[in-house]
Amino acid sequence: xxxxxRDLDDALRGQEPAALEAARAxxxxxxxxxxxxxxxxxxxxxxxxxxxxxPSPDLWPRIRRELEQAARQREARSGWxxxxxxxxxxxxxxxxxxxPIGWLILHGPGxxxxxxxxxxxxxxxxALRDVERHEAExxxxxxxxxxxxxxxxxxxxxxxxxxxxxxxxLLDAAIATCRAxxxxxxxxxxxxxxxxxIYQEKQRTLQQLMEQET
Amino acid sequence: MKSVAVNLLGNTxxxxxxxQEAFLKLYRxxxxxxxxxxxxxxxxxxxxxxxxxxxxxRARSPEVPEEAxxxxxxxxxxxxxxxxxxxxxxxxxxxxxxxxPLPRTVFVLFEIEGFKHRxxxxxxxxxxxxxxxxxxxxxxxLQTAILTSRRARAxx
Numbered sequence: 001x002x003x004x005x006r007d008l009d010d011a012l013r014g015q016e017p018a019a020l021e022a023a024r025a026x027x028x029x030x031x032x033x034x035x036x037x038x039x040x041x042x043x044x045x046x047x048x049x050x051x052x053x054x055p056s057p058d059l060w061p062r063i064r065r066e067l068e069q070a071a072r073q074r075e076a077r078s079g080w081x082x083x084x085x086x087x088x089x090x091x092x093x094x095x096x097x098x099x100p101i102g103w104l105i106l107h108g109p110g111x112x113x114x115x116x117x118x119x120x121x122x123x124x125x126x127a128l129r130d131v132e133r134h135e136a137e138x139x140x141x142x143x144x145x146x147x148x149x150x151x152x153x154x155x156x157x158x159x160x161x162x163x164x165x166x167x168x169x170l171l172d173a174a175i176a177t178c179r180a181x182x183x184x185x186x187x188x189x190x191x192x193x194x195x196x197x198i199y200q201e202k203q204r205t206l207q208q209l210m211e212q213e214t
Numbered sequence: 215m216k217s218v219a220v221n222l223l224g225n226t227x228x229x230x231x232x233x234q235e236a237f238l239k240l241y242r243x244x245x246x247x248x249x250x251x252x253x254x255x256x257x258x259x260x261x262x263x264x265x266x267x268x269x270x271x272r273a274r275s276p277e278v279p280e281e282a283x284x285x286x287x288x289x290x291x292x293x294x295x296x297x298x299x300x301x302x303x304x305x306x307x308x309x310x311x312x313x314x315p316l317p318r319t320v321f322v323l324f325e326i327e328g329f330k331h332r333x334x335x336x337x338x339x340x341x342x343x344x345x346x347x348x349x350x351x352x353x354x355x356l357q358t359a360i361l362t363s364r365r366a367r368a369x370x
Contacts, residue, residue: 013350039357039364046302047325050310052217059216059230063237070241159218159327163254166215170237174244201244 008033012040064173071177128186135196142203149206164209171202215261221322222265223272224311232268236261258337262319302360309359316340317352324349 003011003026011019027033146168156162178195185191215236219229239260310318319338323329324345331349335342 009354012353013347015346036357036361039360040353042302043306043353043356043360044325046306047321049303050221050306050326051328052220054216054226056216056226056230059233063234066234066238067241070238159258159323159329160254160333163215163257167254167257170240174241198244 005030005033008036060169067170067173068177071174071181131192132186135192138196139199142199142206145203145206145210149209152209152212161209161212164205164212167205168202168209171198171205174198175202215258218258218261218322218327219265221307221310221326222262222319223269224307228268228272229265232261232264235268236264239264255333255336258323259339262337266315305360305363306356309356313352313355316344317348317355320345320348321352321356325353 003022005026007019008023008026011023023033023037027037152161153165153168156165175195175198178191178198182188182191182195215233216226216229219232220226223229223232236257240257243256243260310321313321316338320334323334323337324331329337331342331345334340334345338345340348
């Protein structure tokens with residue numbers, strides 16, 4: 001293959017090994033192309049040194065504060081929705097649970113020993129405990145997955161894996177914020193759905209991380 | 215992420231602002247995320263766009279990044295990186311900020327951060343071929359500038 005100075009850019013653009021080899025062979029006898037190739041190689045070599053790290057101890061706390069504030073704002077915005085649709089759906093669910101009890105109270109062989117209000121409260125509390133128990137099981141299984149993924153997270157040696165690590169930190173921060181809100185208001189179904197969505201995202205992230213090529 | 219941002223914006227303070235803003239945008243957009251791509255890809259896409267917006271907002275002259283002048287402010291290079299020709303490094307930093315946004319972004323992601331063209335294509339939402347061509351454009355522009363500068367120096 002005959003290689004001329006005009007072919008140099010095509011070889012560098014295409015990055016085909018054969019063309020690059022021909023370019024280097026040509027450059028050994030051509031000062032101008034040798035200089036151009038040397039500059040090209042220097043750029044590649046020096047570019048790696050431009051990757052920079054510096055300590056920013058305030059950055060993550062700053063991000064965390066901003067995220068917490070955003071979470072509070074989101075919660076405040078969603079409050080009105082909770083007051084209408086949230087209560088409506090809880091009322092509908094409660095009606096479904098309480099209807100058979102009510103029917104038994106009115107039409108059954110005898111009155112139960114507890115009144116309808118107490119029965120309703122008991123059943124709702126029980127349903128909530130059920131939800132919390134299933135949530136705890138789900139969270140425990142995600143934490144087991146997180147423990148399995150931990151070595152990959154710690155060894156994150158590519159930008160994508162480092163991205164996963166940062167994303168997991170973000171999700172953990174979001175989980176902590178949301179969980180604190182849930183603990184203040186155990187009955188808020190909107191918050192519970194949000195918390196569940198974040199856990200699901202964490203699960204997907206961990207799975208994607210585990211599936212990444214080593 | 216900070217490294218991507220500092221090489222797109224030219225100074226550490228803006229880079230940290232961009233990272234912070236990117237995380238917030240990610241958080242706000244999380245409910246709308248449908249899993250069409252990896253979330254990390256999405257995060258980098260947000261970061262790149264944030265850097266672009268921030269760069270426009272700051273409208274700061276990219277001629278001389280603060281680190282290039284103030285050695286004390288320069289973040290350390292990655293541990294294990296080879297010894298650096300400081301002159302070439304500073305020249306590259308300065309020239310990089312003069313490149314058009316796409317070639318500059320592709321150069322930063324590929325040559326500095328080590329992403330593959332496949333990943334860059336996903337992050338920037340462009341075909342792989344465009345990523346390859348943008349990288350060539352960036353390196354060609356840098357090569358031309360370096361050669362011109364060296365030849366001018368040799369003549370004087």
